[in-house]
Amino acid sequence: MKFVDEATIEVVAGKGGNGAASFRREKFIEKGGPNGGDGGRGGSIYAEADRNVNTLIDYRYARLHRARNGENGRGSDQYGAGGEDITLRVPVGTMIFDAETGEQLFDMKRHGEKITLAQGGAGGLGNLHFKSSVNRAPRQFTYGKEGEHRKLRLELKVLADVGLLGMPNAGKSTLITRISNAKPRIADYPFTTLHPNLGVVRSSEAHSFVVADIPGLIEGASEGAGLGHLFLRHLTRTRILLHLLDVSSLDPDEDIVAKVAAEARAIVEELRLYSEELYAKPRWLVLNKLDMVSDPEDLKARLLKELEWEGPVFGISALTGVGTQDLVYQLQSWLDEESRKEHIEQDIADGTHIYDERFAPD
Incomplete structure (x- = not known):
């Protein structure tokens, strides 16, 4: 007997960390160059088909899935840590739709198949990247990008x-x-x-x-x-x-x-x-x-x-x-x-x- 098991979830990927604007400061080095590190990438949210999962019951209660943001860059060429990714285990045969438009995005037919539901934002660049022959002490840096935010409808035809x-x-x-x-x-x-x-x-x-x-x-x-x-x-x-x-x-x-x-x-x-x-x-x-x-x-x-x-x-x-x-x-x-x-x-x-x-x- 078949019936349709449904769940609507919201996935929010992490924001990328901001780049840093800093300069090398050490004794006897009067004009150290830029050493601001990049921000870490935001965490992404994935879905993986798992034949050991039978139903979508977990996602009727846990509706919001939010990945961590990336850390900001720091001085001394220190890059920010990336946000931790989240993987949602769903039954084989799960179809994923955009909840707002109704468009089918994925059909997970194979055990172990993994897809990206929401991509984490890229980390910003530190001022280290903006050094040039005419600008030896750049103060520019870029901010991290926002992660993707989606409302999704999971649908499974269950026996x-x-x-x-x-x-x-x-x-x-x-x-x-x-x-x-x-x-x-x-x-x-x-x-x-x-x-x-x-x-x-x-x-x-x-x-x-x-x-x-x-x-x-x-x-x-x-x-x-x-x-x-x-x-x-x-x-x-x-x-x-x-x-x-x-x-x-x-x-x-x-x-x-x-x-x-x-x-x-x-x-x-x-x-x-x-x-x-x-x-x-x-x-x-x-x-x-x-x-x-x-x-x-x-x-x-x-x-x-x-x-x-x-x-x-x-x-x-x-x-x-x-x-x-x-x-x-x-x-x-x-x-x-x-x-x-x-x-x-x-x-x-x-x-x-x-x-x-x-x-x-x-």
């Missing part, structure tokens, strides 16, 4: 990493609200979600992934029932599916295990009927609303036995957040490992892979 799968009203929207920045419409009736919602989940300072809340599936979805074709198509590009099951019940006489197992089998069958590729995708079981069950462990054991499930399983409460953090960490770890394998395969295909036995699998 969702994780797809949420489940019956209507299973708690998918509540979960995506709990773990990400998405704010879907939530209500206590089926089919509240009529369009896919996407959210960026931040698991640490440097790690994030995209999760898609697909509208609930019903039996017959593979044949188009309940807008099924439209929803199932969105899941085909995700890397892993979370199958969310609502294990709560308002009826004390209801056999909740049989009901949940039947719903789970119905969803899995719809996946198989729609696409073998989708059916074969990695799938984790997530038992939601477990806090509303009197004996969670017993219910979990009976349900897994009924489904003959041997894969990963997580018990959570999307409403209170219990168990969601562990789920996020496990997903991030799994996605990072998959990305590492893909990067190695890509590097081998490009002929750039360097084997390191420290990172070899056991």
Whole structure:
């Protein structure tokens, strides 16, 4: 599933330092010549495509990026230090537009590609440069130039990493609200979600992934029932599916295990009927609303036995957040490992892979 991740930032390159007008002053040297140094260049701002970055979420909060100015020149032929450059790491596939004109400036398609967003100003010249045969003691110097100042719009077409799968009203929207920045419409009736919602989940300072809340599936979805074709198509590009099951019940006489197992089998069958590729995708079981069950462990054991499930399983409460953090960490770890394998395969295909036995699998 694709969606457009956007961020608007302002980049201000550093101003160049001013040149100095000074003269050599030493004992017994009555008329020393000019020795004013040049100003340092202002810091520039670059963008570098990094395949380890997934989203533009960092730039929604850090909007202003200002590089340091260059230092002024000094006497004794001392040049000013240059301002420190800033490099912004962005995902591969990021397109950069001028926010004011809408013109596309860059399209960063390759890992490691580096471009200049704002060039630092050149440093001014010291009076050392203005000495001539007719002007032995020049007092001229030049000022440093201003750095470039731009407003830019970053745009990224992102594929969702994780797809949420489940019956209507299973708690998918509540979960995506709990773990990400998405704010879907939530209500206590089926089919509240009529369009896919996407959210960026931040698991640490440097790690994030995209999760898609697909509208609930019903039996017959593979044949188009309940807008099924439209929803199932969105899941085909995700890397892993979370199958969310609502294990709560308002009826004390209801056999909740049989009901949940039947719903789970119905969803899995719809996946198989729609696409073998989708059916074969990695799938984790997530038992939601477990806090509303009197004996969670017993219910979990009976349900897994009924489904003959041997894969990963997580018990959570999307409403209170219990168990969601562990789920996020496990997903991030799994996605990072998959990305590492893909990067190695890509590097081998490009002929750039360097084997390191420290990172070899056991």
